[in-house]
Amino acid sequence: xxxxxxxxxxxxxxxxxxxxxxxxxxxxxxxxxxxxxxxxxxxxxxxxxxxxxxxxxxxxxxxxxxxxxxxxxxxxxxxxxxxxxxxxxxxxxxxxxxxxxxxxxxxxxxxxxxxxx
Amino acid sequence: xxxxxxxxxxxxxxxxxxxxxxxxxxxxxxxxxxxxxxxxxxxxxxxxxxxxxxxxxxxxxxxxxxxxxxxxxxxxxxxxxxxxxxxxxxxxxxxxxxxxxxxxxxxxxxxx
Numbered sequence: 001x002x003x004x005x006x007x008x009x010x011x012x013x014x015x016x017x018x019x020x021x022x023x024x025x026x027x028x029x030x031x032x033x034x035x036x037x038x039x040x041x042x043x044x045x046x047x048x049x050x051x052x053x054x055x056x057x058x059x060x061x062x063x064x065x066x067x068x069x070x071x072x073x074x075x076x077x078x079x080x081x082x083x084x085x086x087x088x089x090x091x092x093x094x095x096x097x098x099x100x101x102x103x104x105x106x107x108x109x110x111x112x113x114x115x116x117x
Numbered sequence: 118x119x120x121x122x123x124x125x126x127x128x129x130x131x132x133x134x135x136x137x138x139x140x141x142x143x144x145x146x147x148x149x150x151x152x153x154x155x156x157x158x159x160x161x162x163x164x165x166x167x168x169x170x171x172x173x174x175x176x177x178x179x180x181x182x183x184x185x186x187x188x189x190x191x192x193x194x195x196x197x198x199x200x201x202x203x204x205x206x207x208x209x210x211x212x213x214x215x216x217x218x219x220x221x222x223x224x225x226x227x228x229x
Contacts (some may be wrong), residue, residue, distance in 0.1 A: 044209075044220055044222055044223065045166070045209060045211070045220040045223075046220075047216070047217050047218040047219065047220075058216055060216070060217040061217065062217070094165055094166075100213075101213065101216075101218075102154055102156055102171070102211070102212075102213020102214075102218055103156050103168060103171035103172070103177070103213060104156075104158075104166075104168055105168050105177060105178070107165035107166060107167070108165065109164075109165055110165055
């Protein structure tokens with residue numbers, strides 16, 4: 001059974017770059033949209049963006065100047081980089097899978113990221 | 118961005134009774150292909166969200182058949198025919214018609 005697992009630093013200093021990785025446990029990355037979503041008390045659930053298995057990407061305009069999502073097909077992983085973080089980026093970050101872009105049928109357990117000095 | 122508004126925000130329900138959650142979008146979610154791009158998710162306590170319904174009325178794989186979705190355009194409803202204790206959590210609608218995809222603020226279902 002396919003599972004997703006996020007990994008990341010837990011704590012990031014303001015102005016630094018947040019880097020997260022999502023590992024796809026089994027199966028192929030091909031044919032899916034691989035997505036990052038975050039959840040905070042202030043903003044609720046927020047779609048960050050996706051990378052498709054062919055390499056195309058699409059980001060939330062509110063974050064697009066700071067975010068990069070990329071694929072590592074050899075490692076069955078995809079990653080999120082968010083630069084110049086502030087306290088407003090403190091949230092639980094989830095990776096998720098979709099066949100069509102929406103309808104996320106598989107989620108990781110989430111990883112809490114705190115931005116603080 | 119499309120704004121998603123859910124009601125009620127809190128929903129106490131007696132086990133075995135039906136429940137209904139409303140979701141309204143600021144723009145129509147009806148595509149020219151006839152599909153409404155509206156998902157429903159349930160986030161159980163301490164867990165990640167899980168997909169219940171996609172395209173307004175299609176039950177996701179593994180979702181119990183007591184869950185059903187309906188609606189078109191800007192008004193949508195999630196119905197639970199008979200609430201069970203395991204249905205507690207926060208329910209979210211999400212529009213998938215236009216990026217950025219956007220979620221409702223959530224409806225917390227609790228057992229009376």
